[in-house]
Amino acid sequence: MYTMGALQLPQGVVDALDARRRAFLWAGEESVSGAQCLVSWSKSCLPKENGGLGVRDLSLQNTCLLMKLLHRAHTATDSAWSRWLETEFGGPLEAPESTSAGTHWASLRQLLPDYRLLTTVEVGDGRSTTFWHDCWLAAGPLVDAMPALYTHARRPEASVHHVLVSDLRLAFVPRLSSVATEELTELTAVLAEINLTNAQDVRRCPWEDKAHRLSSSMIYKSIIAVGVSCDYYKFIWENRAPPKVKFFGWLLVQDRIQTRENLLKKNCIDSDLCELCGAQVESTTHLIAGCAFAVGFWHWIGVQIDEEDVAALWRVQPPSTIPAAHFNAFLLLCCWRLWKHRHDVVFRSLPP
Numbered sequence: 001m002y003t004m005g006a007l008q009l010p011q012g013v014v015d016a017l018d019a020r021r022r023a024f025l026w027a028g029e030e031s032v033s034g035a036q037c038l039v040s041w042s043k044s045c046l047p048k049e050n051g052g053l054g055v056r057d058l059s060l061q062n063t064c065l066l067m068k069l070l071h072r073a074h075t076a077t078d079s080a081w082s083r084w085l086e087t088e089f090g091g092p093l094e095a096p097e098s099t100s101a102g103t104h105w106a107s108l109r110q111l112l113p114d115y116r117l118l119t120t121v122e123v124g125d126g127r128s129t130t131f132w133h134d135c136w137l138a139a140g141p142l143v144d145a146m147p148a149l150y151t152h153a154r155r156p157e158a159s160v161h162h163v164l165v166s167d168l169r170l171a172f173v174p175r176l177s178s179v180a181t182e183e184l185t186e187l188t189a190v191l192a193e194i195n196l197t198n199a200q201d202v203r204r205c206p207w208e209d210k211a212h213r214l215s216s217s218m219i220y221k222s223i224i225a226v227g228v229s230c231d232y233y234k235f236i237w238e239n240r241a242p243p244k245v246k247f248f249g250w251l252l253v254q255d256r257i258q259t260r261e262n263l264l265k266k267n268c269i270d271s272d273l274c275e276l277c278g279a280q281v282e283s284t285t286h287l288i289a290g291c292a293f294a295v296g297f298w299h300w301i302g303v304q305i306d307e308e309d310v311a312a313l314w315r316v317q318p319p320s321t322i323p324a325a326h327f328n329a330f331l332l333l334c335c336w337r338l339w340k341h342r343h344d345v346v347f348r349s350l351p352p
Contacts (some may be wrong), residue, residue, distance in 0.1 A: 051233075067111060124199035152172045
């Protein structure tokens with residue numbers, strides 16, 4: 001459902017869409033069992049640089065689009081959405097928490113704390129800036145800088161204008177704790193340097209364009225990209241192998257291919273012995289570099305690789321007989337063919 005230029009979906013709808021997308025990714029069907037999902041959905045939604053597949057996180061995207069709508073309510077005076085809030089309630093600060101402002105606003109209010117942390121305010125008249133929750137001072141939100149004093153505030157959602165145009169002491173209950181009293185003294189010194197004007201407050205965000213329109217895609221990328229870069233990104237995704245081989249490689253370096261060891265953990269089979277040699281556990285490392293057939297294969301093509309190298313294939317050095325520029329693709333394709341040949345032996349009864 002689209003509303004006022006932003007996507008607003010109930011969480012149940014997002015979960016249902018994700019269930020269909022997971023089923024399509026792992027099984028190509030309408031539904032999928034947990035045993036068929038080889039990598040968690042949360043990791044699949046990470047950028048490729050952070051170890052994921054780059055699948056769009058619908059819940060996060062939905063939140064980013066709602067943030068864009070919140071920004072419009074605070075900054076776009078020519079927006080019908082902003083004018084409606086101004087006409088009905090006197091602006092977003094005065095809109096009630098209940099659904100009397102509409103179900104859309106009730107859900108948007110839940111994102112206000114996060115939105116306020118993403119923006120800073122250059123105070124003019126102070127009417128559209130919350131005294132406690134917005135970032136309008138160098139110290140950041142006062143609710144975090146002076147938590148004891150905040151617990152004594154009469155109106156936690158008061159605007160900067162409301163607090164500064166009256167006696168500061170009236171903004172708090174009569175009796176203050178000793179810590180709150182110290183914070184009030186500090187606050188009084190800070191506010192002595194603040195002068196309100198007749199100009200409107202100016203709200204800024206690092207992810208807005210020159211017209212002060214918030215970019216939901218930039219917020220999404222900045223949030224989803226938070227994490228540790230994976231070591232295998234270039235080896236897998238900048239490889240010239242076919243896409244299906246890259247996907248296999250992504251599973252391989254995470255030990256998520258359906259070896260007999262992994263299948264036994266899921267109670268799908270009764271034995272984890274290798275079907276090629278019948279002597280050891282068929283793990284990912286054994287299948288690629290430990291099995292007698294794999295050892296002979298690598299020796300025949302002149303590549304030095306052992307079981308310890310499988311977890312870090314991108315560190316394997318090319319022999320002099322293979323051009324270094326194409327070695328990564330060659331190495332990944334070799335692993336792919338070993339995997340395919342294992343299937344031929346198991347399911348087609350071909351000799352190793």
